[in-house]
Every structure is written in C-alpha cells, then in structure tokens.
Amino acid sequence: MLTELKVKVGPQFYLYSQGAIDEVPNLLAEYAAGHILVVHGGVSWEKAQPFMGFLEDQQYQVTYHRYTGECSYVGAELIAEVVKATNSDFIIGVGGGKLADLVGYAAHLVNLNFGVIPTLASNCAPWTPLSVMYKENGQAEGKTEHFLRQAAFMVSDPNLVIDAPVDYFIAGLADTLAKWYESDAILQQPHLKGSPFLALARETAVLCKEAIMTDSAKAIADMKQGHISAEFNRLSEIIFAVAGMVGGLGDKYARNAAAHAIHDAISKYIPESHQFLHGEKVAYGIFYQLALEGKWAVIDELRPFYQELSLPQSLHQMGIYPKDQTVIDAIITFIESKEKVHLIPIVITEETLRQSLDQLEDYIGKG
Incomplete structure (x- = not known):
C-alpha cells in the first residue's frame, strides 16, 4: 500500500478567459494585499501592461522589479531584498516559466503569498510548487527546489498568451x-x-x-x-x-x-x-x-x-x-x-x- 504520496494539486484559484485579469483585485482583497511587488521581464511585460490596469488603483502601493532572466538563487535573493526594503505583502509574477519558478521560490523564502499571470504557454511552471534552478549564465544547477507554498492564483487571458512566440x-x-x-x-x-x-x-x-x-x-x-x-x-x-x-x-x-x-x-x-x-x-x-x-x-x-x-x-x-x-x-x-x-x-x-x-x-x- 502506497502511503507516502504527497499531493499538491495547484493554485488556490485559476481562471483563463478574456478579461480574466480584471478579477485580480478581488483576489488581492481576499489576501488583504496592499503593498504589491510585481516581478516582470522585458518584452513580455510590454505586452502584458495593457492588461494590468488594476495596478493603477490608488489602493495599492506597487513596486516593480525586473528579473535577471534566470530562475537563480541570486535572483531569488534579490527579490527577497526588495520585499524587505518595500515591506511588500504580496508578489505577482508576470511572464514565462522561469519567472514563475523564480517568484514561487522567492515567495517561499520570504513567506509571502503570490500570484502568477503567465504571458505564454511554454510549460507548467505557473501551476507547480517547484522551481528548476539555473545559474545566472544560463547553466542549469542540476537541482530543483520543492516547496509547499501554492500560488494564491494563476490568472491569464488568451488575448495575451496568443501574442507570444x-x-x-x-x-x-x-x-x-x-x-x-x-x-x-x-x-x-x-x-x-x-x-x-x-x-x-x-x-x-x-x-x-x-x-x-x-x-x-x-x-x-x-x-x-x-x-x-x-x-x-x-x-x-x-x-x-x-x-x-x-x-x-x-x-x-x-x-x-x-x-x-x-x-x-x-x-x-x-x-x-x-x-x-x-x-x-x-x-x-x-x-x-x-x-x-x-x-x-x-x-x-x-x-x-x-x-x-x-x-x-x-x-x-x-x-x-x-x-x-x-x-x-x-x-x-x-x-x-x-x-x-x-x-x-x-x-x-x-x-x-x-x-x-x-x-x-x-x-x-x-x-
């Protein structure tokens, strides 16, 4: 009889439809989030910004952090430092798989809730509570970090995802x-x-x-x-x-x-x-x-x-x-x-x- 199985199904909330990102404020309210750290990339962030109008709401204090392009231990520590410096109480990751992995691992390190807004469909990183680690030069660490913290939400819009490569x-x-x-x-x-x-x-x-x-x-x-x-x-x-x-x-x-x-x-x-x-x-x-x-x-x-x-x-x-x-x-x-x-x-x-x-x-x- 198998007794040691660890079941980690997925994010607390999932929605993928036109206009789905408009639901994010209701989700942030569920977690009483007010000081939000948005972790993003380059080109993907430019494409995502038209969907992110909720961040302009005066009820939020928003800090933006552009990640290095890798899911690395260095990148996770940088996010941890920004969280502490800004007193952020929620992290939102906007981007692809490496960014989703990085945000999940960083949230685990600093004990914060987080949500992800995928900008492309290239892997299941936005769903899973694990992070495949790389060095800053792109070389794989050969190591995966597993943690128990699931994303508070995973939300995206097919109008955003279809514009990816x-x-x-x-x-x-x-x-x-x-x-x-x-x-x-x-x-x-x-x-x-x-x-x-x-x-x-x-x-x-x-x-x-x-x-x-x-x-x-x-x-x-x-x-x-x-x-x-x-x-x-x-x-x-x-x-x-x-x-x-x-x-x-x-x-x-x-x-x-x-x-x-x-x-x-x-x-x-x-x-x-x-x-x-x-x-x-x-x-x-x-x-x-x-x-x-x-x-x-x-x-x-x-x-x-x-x-x-x-x-x-x-x-x-x-x-x-x-x-x-x-x-x-x-x-x-x-x-x-x-x-x-x-x-x-x-x-x-x-x-x-x-x-x-x-x-x-x-x-x-x-x-």
Whole structure:
C-alpha cells in the first residue's frame, strides 16, 4: 500500500478567459494585499501592461522589479531584498516559466503569498510548487527546489498568451507530451495501481497526450494567425495547468523521469544547449527515455509528429553532440544519480544509460 504520496494539486484559484485579469483585485482583497511587488521581464511585460490596469488603483502601493532572466538563487535573493526594503505583502509574477519558478521560490523564502499571470504557454511552471534552478549564465544547477507554498492564483487571458512566440508554444507542447512518456511505465507497476491519486495522474497524462497529438497542428496554425480557437485555448490550458496536475496528483511517480533528467544533464554540461528552449530539449529527452526502454516502435510512431513540429530528435541533429567524451561521462553520471530515473521499471546503470544514448544517435542518424 502506497502511503507516502504527497499531493499538491495547484493554485488556490485559476481562471483563463478574456478579461480574466480584471478579477485580480478581488483576489488581492481576499489576501488583504496592499503593498504589491510585481516581478516582470522585458518584452513580455510590454505586452502584458495593457492588461494590468488594476495596478493603477490608488489602493495599492506597487513596486516593480525586473528579473535577471534566470530562475537563480541570486535572483531569488534579490527579490527577497526588495520585499524587505518595500515591506511588500504580496508578489505577482508576470511572464514565462522561469519567472514563475523564480517568484514561487522567492515567495517561499520570504513567506509571502503570490500570484502568477503567465504571458505564454511554454510549460507548467505557473501551476507547480517547484522551481528548476539555473545559474545566472544560463547553466542549469542540476537541482530543483520543492516547496509547499501554492500560488494564491494563476490568472491569464488568451488575448495575451496568443501574442507570444510560436516556438515557445511548440516547446510547451513537447514538454507536456513528456508527462505521458515519462510516467506511463512507472504508473503501470502493480504496487502503484491501488492509489486513486496515481490513477488520476495517469488519466490526466493520457488527456494531455491525446489532445496534443490530435489538436497541435490546428492550434499552431491558429496561433500563427492570431486566432483564438478552441484548439489553441484547450492546448494552452493543458500546457500550463493540466500538465501541472499530473505531477501534482502523482508526486514523484508522475512528475518526470529520464526525459527531464537528460534535459537537466545537457543543460548543465553542454553550454551550446542553451540556444534550445526547455521543451525542445525535453523533446529529445522523450526519445532518449524511449530508447532506454527499448521502445523503438514508439519512436517511429512519433517521428512524423516531431518532423511536423521541427522538434529535435538527437544531439547530432541539434548540433551539440560533445566531441569530448568526458562530457558524455559527466552527463551519464549525472543521470544515473537521479532517483527519478530509477523509478522506471528497468535495469538502470551507467552502461545502459550510455548505450541508449549512443543507440539513439545511430538510430536517428548523424547526418
């Protein structure tokens, strides 16, 4: 019987619709917020400002802080310093995934409530109470900070989200697709089938996969035209909300496995990988996990979809395969050290991890 499952479902309040951001003052009143710190980026903030009229209300004292562009320990400490200097009692993060991660971790450090207003659909960071940490130079720390503080709200408007770069949306689709391929084999193990929350996690992962495989082409085409269609709305919500529920319901058994482990590894040890978005590297990671599991037929089934969305399938295809074998050694050692990889019900050793990496490169082709 599974007894140690930690269920963290999501924000206290969620709304994604036209005019949804107008609801934020009611949410701030629920938390008696008056001294608000708004953490934002650059271009995304310029696009978001027309939606943020409530900040001009005289009932609020507002401080603005532009983050460094990374979810880093340095960036979190900077926010903590601003909170103390301004006596802020609530934090609002406006931007993408790294900003959402940063705001969540900073709010955890200073013990404040926070809300997030996503400006794009590229991952489930706005939903989840965890932060993937990076250095200020963009190199991955190889570490994720988990905390118990959920966002007070996650609110956005499709009119804002559709104006984001399409590449981020496609990367979000790939990152969300990984929810199924990373959790499927783990959740099918007999000793895990008795948990109702894990059953919910698996069904949620199925929902994510089926919607992405069915609606992606239409949603991407609509986004390029600036048309807020049912498909675009549905996949946006799946990327930044529903995907977060998979790990929220399933804890470590449904959060991520080898696809994200190798993402973290190449982000840490291959600086050239920084040119690729999180979801693009995870897309390659899906193929790596499938290779590790020996599921070559599934890779064949996915290749047309990958080609349609221009998703990377191998390190050689990405142009970042390390010439120095010590880098490969470091990547393999890093992956093997991660508990989440060993949840996959197969034998995991440094030898099998290296063999799978090489086999995938050969299978996809090095040209």
